[in-house]
Amino acid sequence: MTVKNEAVVSTVKRHKEPLFRLIKRTDIPIWKKWVIRIATFAVAAITAGLLFTFIIGDGAAFGTFFKELWSGSFGTERLTYIFLNNWAIMMCISLAVTPAFKMRFWNIGAEGQTLAAALGAAFVIHYFGKSLIEPVVILLMLVAALFMGMLWALLPAIFKAVWGTNETLFTLMMNYVAIQLVNFFVNLWSPGGSGTIGNLGNGSFHGLFGLPYIQNAVFVAIVTIIVFVYLKFFKHGYELEVVGESVNTAKYIGINVKKVIIRTMILSGAVCGFAGFLLVGGSPTPTINTGLVGGRGFTAILVSWLSKFSPIAMIFVAALVVFLQKGASQASDSFHLGASSAFSNIIIGIFFLMIIACEFFIDYQIKFRKKEGK
């Protein structure tokens, strides 16, 4: 009997159980999620510090890095205001992309939507800034910014809703259409064809409400509450979530999917439009150029995704990202490393890649092969 068994074993190739396998987690306690995230964050911070130390080539630089990181945002009162302002804009754009993402509509055109809106506001200043009174100009700027933001979001939404046109690629291209449009108007308006526009002069509402430095933050706080309530307590927020989970379910329970897609993207574009309005009018010296949004449209996508589309978590994630950006370029500047924005991109990149990777350990459980008893 035993002989026969051995014969079978020798002819049939024995497959070992794989070393590990993955199991999708459905219930992970919240504290565990945050332990994983905070641990990842710490690892990313140490990696960034080590990279900096390596570049400087001096062990003492490790501590200095974190000191510089802090002083980039909170070193002086002025830096803190700059931090606050950047935080507000980042938050606003992140909020804008959130409803669309919840619907699984991959709107990566926030950069273009915001820039188009800023162009709308600048357009109003350029043509009506001198002839109309200030409050009317500002009101028109708001209208123009919202209109342009919505238009840039609406086009991909309509084609997605009606013909299923790929929205990721469509919105991506719309970014560059907006950038070229801004370049066109900048060249058109610039004195003597210099290709740059300085202060547009009128149209600033900076300090109009007695809070010159935190005014943008206050506006964005209001937008945050509106978006939060919209997503959480309105039927619209529920509907877009169902569309995101399953289009077929949504159709089955009688949700008009096309309508939801278009409506949600209009909202998304409008919030981007508001961010564009703040970028132009909220500055003491309103201007327009292609670097005005400065890649925040793309960073906002990461912020929104990392905060799991929760406006509350987004407040902290946006703050963190801006903190890292400012801190890393400060660290690079004070050691004369050159290309400070490039260095802050590296640091941000490290944090993003690691935090994106850590989501895996939240979503999946790794089960190792049990040792065979011998």
Added chain:
Amino acid sequence: MFLTFLKNAIRFSTIFLFGSTGETITEKSGHLNLGTPGIMCMGALGGCVGESLYLKSIGGDYAAIDGFSAVVIGILFAMLFAGLGGLIYGFLTITLRCNQNVSGLAITTFGAGVTNFFINYVDRNGFNYLAAKFTAPVSQANDWFSTIFLSHGALVYLAIVLALVVAFIMKKTRTGLNLTAIGENPATADAAGINVTGYKYVSCVLGSGISGIGGLFYIMDYLYGSWEYSIDAMGWLAVALVIFSVWKPNWGILGSILFGALYILPYYTNFSFAIQEIIKMIPYAVTIIVLIITSIINRRESQPPAALGLSYFREER
């Protein structure tokens, strides 16, 4: 005038063609790599590192530069660095099943940052001598045929050959059909016994490596060995070209020449700067139109891979 325009259009198209051929391979496996601009940057950095090491190895004797080894070393290092970027992207999206859009954008941020920062640390002395090897034309003759077709550096021809080879592999070989099957429906491909993870990894790394050669071309041929950061717009155009060529690298050759022509057209016209900016918008606008038309016509052959952007987990239905 028109000859030089056409010649430069073909030369410029190489950046887009490398980028889009690589991105097509990646997208065929169902992975939309939005890290392409960053990966092309890393290819440029890799090329610089490789060439710098090469110059050091021949002792800084610029007369002793061998054109063939210079180009090959550049390509290998560009593919190595860019492939590394693709490997990070692949690890995140294939093994860790992270969201592809987010991972890609993070790679773009990271890759552009790394390149812009560390390229200042690479010793680029003597790169103009190297660039002369990269741009060395096949024929110096002055007739129209030589001007258009034979006046380019080696990488231009490599891009066209590579696009044709990839198109052939995609359409005619088992490997290519397997890859297409994975991009359309990974679960079915898996059930048919295709190694889904293996294919996906190879396509991400190889695709990124090929895109990276575009970065090498940008710095060594187009910029003659100097560095100026404007490759991100070209990287996005390469992504656009994938759509424009409806996922067919052989059509991408013509598409890239059209994109190249539109990109340099403003410099050959007497329009004002403002109008030139509008002309530069055309490639993006045309891509949008192609995207819309293909989705309206809804032919099965010209659709994006059905599983594009979705992670595959075997145990999930």
